[in-house]
Amino acid sequence: MGKRQRWQYGLLSLVVLILCVVGRPAIAHLAASDPAPHRLVAQASTTLEQQAQTAYQQGQYQTAIDLLQQAQQQYVAQGDRVKAAIALSNLSLTYQQLGQWEAATSALQQAWTLLDNQSVPVPVQAQMLDVQGQLYFATGQLNPALTAWQQTADLYDQLGDSQRYVLSRLHQAQALQAQGLFQQVLSTLTDLADTVNNQPDSPTKVTILRQLGDSLRATGNLDQAETQLQTSLQLAEQLQEPTLMAASNLSLGNLEQGKFNIAFEDKRLEDANNHIRQALNYYQQVAQLDTGELSIQANLNFMRLLVSPSLPQWDLALRRLYPDLKGFLPKLSPGRSTVLAYVGLAKNLILLRENNAPNAPSWREIATLLAPAQTQAQALGDARSQSLVLGTLGHIYELAQQWPDAEDLSRQALVLAQEVRADDLRYQWEWQLGRILKAEDQEPGAIAAYTQAFETLKTIRSDLVTANPDVQFSFRESVEPIYRELVQLLVDPVPEITEIAQLKANKQNGSSDDDQARLRQARDVMEALQVAELENFFQAACIDNTVSIDEVVNEEDTTAAVLYAILLDDRLEVVMKLPQRSDLIHYSAPASRATVNNLLADYRSQLTRGSNxxxxxxxxxxxxxRPAAEQGLLAPDDIKTLIFVLDGNLRLIPMTTLHDDDDFLVRKYAISLVLGLEVRDPEVLPPREQVKVLAASLETPPPEEARFYDVLPGVTVELGIIQDTNMAVTALQDDAFTRPALTSELQSTDFNIVHLATHGQFGSDRQNTYILSADGRLNIDTLGQIFKSRRQADTQLEMLILSACKTATGDSREVLGIAGAMVQSGARSAIATLWSVDDNASVLFTETLYAELAKPGVSRAEALRRAQVALLDRYPGRPRFWAPYVLVGSWR
Structure with missing residues (x-):
């Protein structure tokens, strides 16, 4: 039995125990989204109104309706239109609690009609707008809801009512969250948390902190998320609010489930074990505290964990959770949250079917399960929920290969998503439609649908692609495939060029305009994917002030060629841009993605072990x-620099180590990596006498890191070499290399080069990307904050050189860490290493690099090449010593 199987079986008894404890969730009316029960709109006290308020607070909604109708009739008879409108607004709110959406809408419309040409007190306007926002939100009209709550917040701000102002802003965050706009949610909730920080503890404060924690989790800030969620739970316990305690436990369970997914992917099975235990314990607490919506959600999330490929406890999910949930959902009050629960259950079952789980429900059974959800969504008039249900049904029919029905449902879902501007749903249905049309051999339609999905993603990319893989939108599963599948469609019609004669003919005759248009679009799509990956790494938009690579190689550096390597399922595509040539060169190797990745894994292992x-x-x-080189397209007399835009695991291999049968590539070409079609203003370095260098080194790691990192005696020598150059050098050595000192130097002097000679790591995520200073780890976000202080400086930071740092586990995303450090620093380029370097080799590398940097006519890439050749001559046949160095960004 393998290690993974033993680990999974070891958890089985725990899962069974938790299942027995969680038991059957009781049914109750679903809790409202507000942090506290809704209040009826304020009005003059009368016996009827007091009775209605009491009945409402006790959940006796029909009684409240009867009393409010009587009060409204009395006010009409008295000719008091404002009070009659207030009663109707309260009536609408009460209907909403029962899910009677038509009645709720009618009552509110009557209320606004009564107020025409009336002088309405501002507090009444504000509270009626709040009720309007609640109605919009409940029926899936998210943009109108957001607008209503923005107006409400403005009115409460005018009134100086801070508590209700905060509630209105909280509602806005809920509307933004429902649209998948994570960054806007995070910004709103961060402001709110600052606002309530010094206020007395309250349900509102608990809710804000919990939702801030959820938002931080969605944007990948897991440690900060845990801090906020634990604080929200502690406050809820102090307030003795069971529903709020359950909500915080649910969020903490979801956080632990996300940490489990990440640990499992990183093969940290002990950590994964701990996270799953914590997740299950939190879900257990939810079941004990809540008997309604939150308990249902905990069970759905628990089931999602059981059906995942990471923890395939499929039989338990089918025997225990599925029957209970299937029986409970019809008993829930109609509403948007009930529709979402049905869809959540269906998605869990879809995952079971896709994984070929024994005894999984048939496609027909899963589709039938969604029928009540479809009926409710239609009755609600909730276009967003209807779109979600129809799109999910379309996916079921797609998986069942019932193409006409799948296409029809997907188109219906798409129309509804477009009507309510639900772009986070829209791109999914456009992608789905593209897959279906491709399966139906409707290639032009498939390309059009995929292209539209790609364009829709552009409009929401800054929020959508920043979601961490543990939340609803998994980048690798729900975003990245769209780019790759579109490229596959675009390059399919272009004849594969595997014969040299074919390439030669293409060079002489040129390719068709249609082929070139497809190639350019494919290149644009892959460029967008590279940028999206970097934004996903940072959970923020981060590329600015860029120029086109085409423009640079056509006008400023006509000795550089750009190569785009694209990994597709069945082949490796290469698109090449040559200087001052409009047509792109295109050829492919008949090597599948799996074949390429297997070679790259062996290649990387050979490099780091020192093998041949x-x-x-x-x-x-x-x-x-080779196809391009043998046609003379890369003659070293004409092409001096090769700029690679690499895809996936190709980033794990230094392109300098490619071998043309005579020698390594580093002997002939300077080489740079870029992450797209644009780079940050690639200017040449200023003359040596104008260059200012900030060099920092740390020989002995801080005590808390001593068990992880060795002493680096070479970095002291390295610092001395830099100081001996004829450049202006400011040094921070050992204990002087601290965060405050680095910040102070960057604020006081405009440096061209920052050289950090210290231990560090480029991980596959931001949490595992950092360097060491004398006062501890400086993660990539902290580095960004430090460098931010110089962003408005007159002198551009030209280079960030990271010496003695290394990548962590050989994940292709680790190169994003190098690029990320460059982006965070505001530098035009960065030099770093793909694995740990020899201390003595690093000294020779630094000596040669600084001897060559900023020489007249010597580019950054050429300086790096010469430094690597010096190492190659010192360590022949051992690329482990000379090959790990890579230049990312500007090569000039």
Whole structure:
């Protein structure tokens, strides 16, 4: 039995125990989204109104309706239109609690009609707008809800009513969250948390902190998320509010489930075990505290954990949770949250079917399960919920290969999503429609649908692609495939060029305009994917002030060629941009993605072990460069620099180690990596006498890091070498290298180069990307804050050099950490290493690099090449010493 199987079986008894404890969730009316029960709109006290208020607070909604109708009739008879409108507004709110949406809408419309040409007190306007927002939100009209709550907040701000102002802003965050606009939610909730920080503890404060924690989790800030969620739970316990305690436990369970997914992906099985235990314990607490919506959600999330490929406890999910949930959902009050619960259950079952779980429900049974959800969504008039249900049904029919029905349902879902501007749903249905049309051999329609999905993603990318993989939108599962599948469609019609004669003919005759248009679009799509990956890494938009690579190689550096390597399922595509040539060169290698990745894994292992890599280097050279080189397109007399835009695991291999049968590529070309079609203003370095360098080194790691990192005696020598150059150098050595000192130097002087010679790591996420200073770890976000202080400086930071740092586990996203450090610093380029370097080799590298940097006519990429060749000559046949260095960004 393998390690993973033993680990899974070890958890089985725990899962069974938790299942027995969670038991059957009782049914109750679903809790409102407000942090406290809704209040009826304020009005003059009368016996009827007091009775209605009491009945409402006790959940006796029909009684409240009867009393409010009587009060409204009395006010009409008295000719008091404002009070009659207030009663109707309260009536609408009460109907909403019963899910009687038509009655709620009618009552509110009557209320606003009564107020025409009336002088209405501002507090009444504000509270009626709040009720309007609640109605919009409950029926899926998210943009109108957001507008109503923005107006409400403005009115409460005028009145100086801070508590209700905060509630209105909280409602806005809920509307933004429902649209998947995570960054806007985070900004709103962060402001609210600051507002309530010094206020007395209250249900509102608990809710804000909990939702801030959820938002931080959605944007990948897991440690900060846990802090906020634990605080919200503590406050809820102090207030003795069971529903709020349950909500905080649910959020903490979801956070632990997310941490489990990440730990499992990183193969940290002990950590994964701890996180799953915590998640299950939190879900258990929810079941004990709540008997309504939150308990249902905990069970759905628990089931999602059981049906995931990471923890495939499929039989337990089918025997225990599915029957209970299937029986409970019809008993819930109609409403948007009930519709979402049905869809959540259906998605869990879809995952079971996709994983071929024994005894999983048939596609027909899963589709039938959604019938009540479809009926409720239609009755609600909730276009967003209808779109979600129809799109999910379309996916079921797609998986069942019932193409006409799948296409029809997907189109219906798409129309509804467009009507309510639900772009977070729209792109999914456009993608789904593209897959279906492709399966039906309708290629033009498929390309159009995929292209529209790609364009829709552009409008929401700054929020959508920043979601961490543990939340609703998984980048690798729900975003990245759209780019790759569209490229697959675009390049399919272009003949594969595997014969040199074919390439030669293409060079002489040119390719068709249609082929070139497809190639340019494919290149644009892959560029967008590269940027999206970087934004996903940062959970923020981060590329600015860029210029087109095409423009640079056509006008400023006509000795540089750009190569785009694209990994597709069945082949490796290469698109090449040559200087001052409008047509793109295109050829492909008949090597599947799996074949390429297997070679790359062996190649990387050989490099880091110090093995002979000539054979692997030749194979990759054959795939990427040989067709162009043998046609003279890359003659070293004409092309001096190769700029690579690499896809996936290709980033794990230094392109300098490719071998053309005679020698390594580093002998002939300077090489740089970029992450797209645009780079940050690639200017040449200023003359040496004008260059200012900030060099920091740390020989002995801080005590808390001593068990992880060795002493680095070479960095002291390295710092001395830099100080001996004829550049202006400011040094921060050992204990002087602290966060405050680094910040102070960057604020006081405009440096061109920042050289950090210290231990560090580039991980596959922000939490595992950091360097060491004398006072501890400086993670990539902290570095960004430090460098931010110089962002408005007159002198551009040209280079960030990270010496002695290394990547962590060989994940392709780790190169994003290097690029991320460059972006955070505001530098045009960065030099770093793909694995740990030898201390002595690093000294020679630094000596040669600084001897060459800023020489007249020597680019950054050429300076790096010469430094690597010096190491290659010192350590022949051992690329482990000379190959790990990579230049990312501007090569000039």
């Amino acid at each position: 890599v000539k054979a692997s280097g030749q194979t990759l050279y054959d795939w990427l460069l």
